[in-house]
Amino acid sequence: MRSDFKFSNLLGSVYYRGNLVFTKDGSTLLSPVGNKVSVFDLMHNKSFTLDYEHRKNISCLALNSQGNLLISVDEDGRAILVNFRARTVLHHFNFKDRVRDIVFSPDGTHFAISCGRLIQIWKTPSLTEDRQFAPFVRHRVYAGHYSEVTSVSWSGDSRFILSTSKDMTARIFSLETEDAAAKMTLSGHRDHVVRAFFSKDQESIFTVSKDGAIFQWEYTTRPKDEDSLESKKDDDEEDMNWRITDRHYFFADTKVKCCTFHADSGVLTVGFGNGEFRLYELPSFTLIQQLAMGQNAVNTITVNSTGEWLAFGSSKLGQLLVYEWQSESYILKQQGHFDSTNAIAYSPDGARIVTAADDGKIKIWDIISGFCLATFDEHSSAVTGIAFAKRGQVMFSSSLDGSVRAWDLIRYRNFRTFTAPERIQFSCLAVDPSGEIVCAGSLDDFNIHVWSVQTSQLLDSLSGHEGPVSSLSFGTENSNVLASASWDKTIRVWDIFARSQTVEPFHVLSECLALAVRPDSKQVAASTLEGQVSFWDLESGTQVGNIDGRKDILQGRHIEDRFVSQNSSRGKHFSTICYSFDGLSLLAGGNNNSLCLYDIPNEVLLKRFTVSQNMSLNGTLELLNSKKMTDAGPIDLIDLDDDLSDFEDRKKGFSTMPGSARGDPSLRSTLPEIRVTSVSFSPTANAFAAATTEGLLIYSIDDDAMFDPIDLDMEVTPENTLEALKEKEYLTALVMSFRLNEKYLIHKVYDSILATDVELVVQQLPTIYISRLIDFIGSLLMDDPHIEFNLSWIKAIFNSHGRHIAKNKHIYASGLRAIQRFLARVAKEVVAVGERNTFNLQFLTSEPHGAVDRDEFQLMMVGEPDDSDISASDSEMDQDEDRESSAGQNLDDSEGSDQEESDDDMQDS
Known part of the structure; x- marks a missing residue:
């Protein structure tokens, strides 16, 4: 089995905290999920997660107007510059303070950040300039605010910067030195200024404060005072402000x-705490x-370039919503x-994965798109187990609410509910291969309950364990x-239909936490609390192997630990x-920061995957x-937020009162x-999934990165292409x-390749060119007369690359x-022509001794158009279909002429 698995996607979490960003075309949305960035393609209905990660949760991110540079900043001010199109990390940088907002200028030459009480302007890295030692070059630093800066925005011409702060003011700064006189302070609000925006013509400024006030500012003269006895000044420009x-x-x-503002349409969108x-x-x-998008606060709002779509994010429940306000959809x-x-559980076809959580919900995720397809919330307590029936149309779940439910994945409904005579909690679940029997283990009476799926009746309760069934x-x-x-340190094997144990219990040295049966049902593996994984043969009842996983586990220190990680026994075991x-490898994970892939016959570690590098989590x-x-x-x-003036900010910390040491025990x-x-x-054997604190991590084998020999040293020109075609090097050409x-x-x-070589060319064609070939054939079919030649290409493509196409539809x-x-x-039309020629051929072969005149035979083969043909041609108004009808008639004529020549040969003989 291959072990070169790599991180490919993050499911189960769509938004954590920070701001959302649309691309310039407005069809793609970037969302920070913990210490990673997820990208949602709204037009093609798919998503992926960039494979780089920060050392802490991301607080803000920005994408330039060209769409090629992405900057993400974490909670400590550490930034990563990424080539968004190539998905590669270019540079790491530390701003050395908390960054609340980062915005690129509309022309893309600079970006501004709010760093504490300062506004910093940096130059965007560019290939047009001379090579510099540092990719980030600071252009200017602006000071003037007396408290933390909350947001930064640019004017449409990229000349001015508008900042807001917790000191209840907004300030205007100029990017260039010649506009330094434009520096101005806008004061008048009675609470924190959340955001400030320029209008489209830059003649007005709108400021929004936290208490729900919006002010409109204009550059005008001082209003005239009728009671004033002062004479009018000669120069009115001195009063402009x-x-x-x-x-x-x-x-x-x-x-x-x-809040957010779309200057072209003049639409302001405001989100509130409810x-x-x-x-x-x-x-x-x-x-x-x-x-309203729920009962929790709207933490971020953004609008795309056209102003049609609005994106909302709520960090309380991890909600992400894109709304089209014009159609209200x-x-x-x-x-x-x-x-x-x-x-978690994969569907039998590997196209979907189901997750169950402590919130009592079950979610079905599509592997290709990365979106949640359905959510079941009938359980009233934590869901502990998930299992599929063999065909994948029925799913079973167990919960601590004392019920086992069966779900129909075609109609998306709960059609069976299994309960025990007493109200007990179920900790695990299993379904037999036929899908007729479902079993659940209990934490209370230590029994295994067996139900019939068809009748929903409790068939038996298997007793024998002296501890909770894990x-x-x-x-x-x-x-x-x-x-x-x-947990009674035993493993038991049961024959369900015989209602008995097949062998004696297997005794282990510690509490058993997890168990798995090999696909051929001849071996069982069990993980214990001491970090051992033991393997038992089910036929002989003997132990055939053992793996010590304690030395392979990566267990980091917790913040409150007074000892090093080597002396800690926390997490030194596998819980799943x-x-x-193929039954030759074993994947194990537990309450630690590692996923271990073992080779069972040799009892060695093949590869260890680090789950996360997020320092915001304990144990990393x-x-x-x-x-x-x-x-x-x-x-x-230690609570360092006791001096915050905002009650909501203090409430996020460990205490709700300034100077409080203990705070609310429920937090x-x-x-x-x-x-x-x-x-x-x-x-499908090309991926595996792991449910972690960060979300559902998908690791897969990348088959798309294939070697392309044309990328080496061959000069790719039209002349060399025709030369390769002349030499019959069809694949290279x-x-x-x-x-x-x-x-x-x-x-x-395409037309020069021989029909006999089509299958061989398609087999050797790299996967990266398959989509180009399919699109080309699809655009060629309606106008090209070579129907059989095109169909042979399509058949060869599906025979050689059908599995890859089905996986990436x-x-x-x-x-x-x-x-x-x-x-x-x-x-x-082709079928109709074929049927008509078949009937004519049957008529001719039915009279072998009869002679048919040449003119009569030609008239019979071509025929005169009947009424049905006339009505059919009248109804076909499309020009393409008329062309196709003529092509079909030509095919009929050619076949008729061939038949005529064969008939003449027969008469001559």
């Missing part, structure tokens, strides 16, 4: 959390819409699990053997294990920084711990034509739709 010309108020029951958001038209301040509505994920497992082959593990499809660091240790304990556990007082709760291999992207050249090479969707339209419009 930014002044408040209008005031408006939202009159909401809660504070303003965020989940409500409103749309206003400025400067008239007309309310357009008023909706949702483009995207996604939400991750509120609590930690307990169990894991159940069936084999994937046709076997009735059920293996169970318990899974066999590979092996060594702590000594300068953060104080006499009162680690500085990260989390420690950092979340990194752990792996469940692992599972994909049935076809690839070179795709590289040049000249349609006439692709068409010439979203990439080949447009070309496949073109092929489907061709078959639907032309196939009927």
